Amino acid sequence: MGKRMRDDEEDAGEVALRKAGMKLPSNIKNKHKRSAEYAKVRAEKIKEKKQRIKARDTAERQAVELGETPPPRQVPKTIENTREADETVAQPDDEELQVDDGVDEFSGHFARAQMPKLLITTSQECSSPTRKFIKELLTVIPNATFYKRGSYDLKQIVKFAKNRDFTTMFVVNENRKQPNGLLMIALPEGPTAHFKLSSIKLSKKIKGHGKPTSHMPELLLNNFTTRLGHRVGRLFASVFPQDPQFRGRRAVTFHNQRDFIFFRHHRYIFEEKEIKELAPVTIGVNSDKKSRKAAPKTVKKNAVVARLQECGPRFTLKLQSLQSGTFDSKYGEYEWVHKPDMDTSRRRFFL
Structure with missing residues (x-):
């Protein structure tokens, strides 16, 4: 750029x-x-x-x-505000989308019919960096449990998770002893999303990081605007409980920008702080130049501001495929698959 x-x-x-x-x-x-x-x-x-x-x-x-309205500033052109038009962008008053939300695989979660319960496992070979990453995921996501993969087939683990009433399953894949992929399987009926995992930064590497509490976090989903993005956002939301404990002041964010999903975990606090703002104009237009110069340009005012402290970990996800049902690499029906010819335009986004 x-x-x-x-x-x-x-x-x-x-x-x-x-x-x-x-x-x-x-x-x-x-x-x-x-x-x-x-x-x-x-x-x-x-x-x-x-x-x-x-x-x-x-x-x-x-x-x-002079008490006049300042001239409007020009809005700079960015890749986001010049994106290609997309027919699948979800509108707030889309009745068809609302009906689909009421009968999809996540409707039970949003109706509070069940409490989210997460199983986390790895590929058959698991290195130390992957175990450290999973250890931090366990501190972020409530009701999460880690199981060693061993030599079990993935379909066997899916069956095991269903029998024990798990609602979601994470499989962290790795390459060259570094985590590089995340498979999310919604149980018991799917869907299954495969993400490329990159830019991982654990808590210890984040300067001034905080220690999270055991309270249920708030969930923030930003910029999931299309039908596909809406479905992926509901998949993320199904992992976290619907009743956050605001007293803990924890916030988990999935922010989509140019089809890259940035994960952040923060603690926040509201406090009063003295700030400066432009003073109101009290001198008339016909007043002399000396009076206008003597008038204060700014005034001090007490305001409530928010302070953030990142807890970690932070990482980036890139959707590779979305499959109907649970994981089936041979006979599975795919709702969406990322292909190289989709990247011909820098202003074309899918989420």
Whole structure:
């Protein structure tokens, strides 16, 4: 993204030089002279940008002093707000989606008919980093139990979990002694989601990390906008109890951005803090310049602010497939599978 913005700036600089009838830096054959010319063009663009920002801030300040509405700022273009249109984006008043939610595999959980109960296991070969990661998952997710995989087949473990009333099953896979995949199986009827697991950072590696309590955490699901994203979000929600204990001030977040799901675990606290804000304009428009200068620009005010302390772990998930029913790699019916040709556009998202 940053490289593309720099390229756009350089293209704009070349257009300006061409209009002015000057020689383009790209046409200079000597490398050192070409680099020096590029540096000059870039320095001029930075200078112009600073002047525009200064002029904008001055105009906003003058508008506030005169009691007028400041001119609106331009909204920068990002990959998110220029994403390709998607017909599967779920609307709040979608009656069909509400009916589907009432009869899907997670309807019992959201009706509080059963308490979530999680079984966590691994691939047949389990290394120390994977065990450390699972140990931290057990502190985050309530009612979670770890079972060693041994030589058992995955279908046998699914049957074992069903017989003991587990509602969800996690299988942490690894490659080269590092966890790299997560299989989530909703029991007893599915679905099964396979995620690529990356960017794992345990609590000890997080600076200033906190120690979580045993209270039931709050769950935050952000930006799961499509039908597929809505289904994946309900799968995550089915792992956590529906009645969080707010006294513990714990929050677990699944944040979707560009189809990467970022997991975070925090503790929070609300406290009063003295902040500064713009002072209300009390001087008339016709008052002299000296009076306007003497008027206070900011005032101190007590406000309630939130402070966060990350507890860990943190990791990133990328959906690879969503399968109907429980795990069946041979005869399973897939609802969605990620394929390489889906990545042809940077502005196309599925969750």
